Amino acid sequence: MDKSSIGQHISQQFNIELEEIRSRVLAMGGLVEEQIANAIKSLIDADVNLAQAVIENDINVNAAEVAIDEECSHVIARRQPAASDLRLIVAVIKTITDLERIGDQAERIARMGMHLAELERPKNNYIEIQAVGERVRQMVHKALDAFARMDIGTAIEVAEDDLSVDQEYDGIMRQALTFMMEDPRSITRMLDVMWTARAIERIGDHAKNISEYVIYLVKGKDVRHTSLEQIQKQLKSD
């Protein structure tokens, strides 16, 4: 299903409503990306005000989810859409659930940033957190891009990126553990680093979920709970 196939509806009004929903999802995605970027920035710069702003801004992410959810329910009730449009709307409902949870993780990172701001800084100033944080922000961007253009290639890239994120995450966890063992005074701080890494890794998972909804929409194949290898094989066999 590409943009042109969405253009073949009986009702012009319905088209407008679907486009409206799509652009609201993308706007919500933009907001969530900003929350991730600011949360990571607040942690790296030890910027407590920015962290506070991220925490307060989460309410807007939540409000966006509720509003889009209601819009979707209204459109289904009013338009009684056909199967393919319905799939799109169900994918939207799932996508915004993941976006909202990404928002929660960004808030969590900002809270960790506030803790860490008050503690001694490591020499590398958490550069590994910055790197993996930027990577997952890009994953969210790509996943939404795949959603906007119904682009399977981009969706698969997101699944591939998720594997790298998992590796980086494992590296950060091992390193933090080593620091803790060597210097028990670092335990509290390293725990915050671990929770942050965990939150970032979760964001990657949610981005992957979103890209899987895109694959389902385009191919009609449910690839959730399927390994990347299997997905690639399945798609090639078409």
Place this chain on the structure above:
Amino acid sequence: MDKSSIGQHISQQFNIELEEIRSRVLAMGGLVEEQIANAIKSLIDADVNLAQAVIENDINVNAAEVAIDEECSHVIARRQPAASDLRLIVAVIKTITDLERIGDQAERIARMGMHLAELERPKNNYIEIQAVGERVRQMVHKALDAFARMDIGTAIEVAEDDLSVDQEYDGIMRQALTFMMEDPRSITRMLDVMWTARAIERIGDHAKNISEYVIYLVKGKDVRHTSLEQIQKQLKSD
């Protein structure tokens, strides 16, 4: 909306389909509860075989989600349900997403159980994990019970229970941190305890999500992102 109002449909076949979906959700819920109970048991009893069984069984939870999801899409496409039935189906789609994620957390707990089985046991044999684990299992049970009977009172109880779980979680985290500080050799083990507590706390959150869908279904009020106090006030004002 109670069970009797579901009985007023034009199409008897549609009723049967809705009932079928409801009972599949409850069956999936039963499976997930079992996974939680077994995951906690495997950790407490250091039973590696049981932990392995939980990990392998997660595939059945995933399969249930995909199957119910498809059934929901088919029913919407075929029956073009009216607004209230549609709300029910959307709530089902959200509920099974949470159930699937509870399953993931149970699998995570089982993995921690496998790690911990190989390490020295504390005197209290992780009794605090057992207690909070049993509490969240009951929360999931109550949330599904609220869903089955469309019972707001039970749904609110789940939200209240979530507050106690959060407190117990904070207690476990503080205690684990103290152990780490006192004895750095306990760090690896205490980290597993912390991850387990985190997974259990997440299960509580998902149970709360499910109970909020029930409140939305019955009252038509979206109480996500609303504090318990506000929910209670809102419901009293009806």
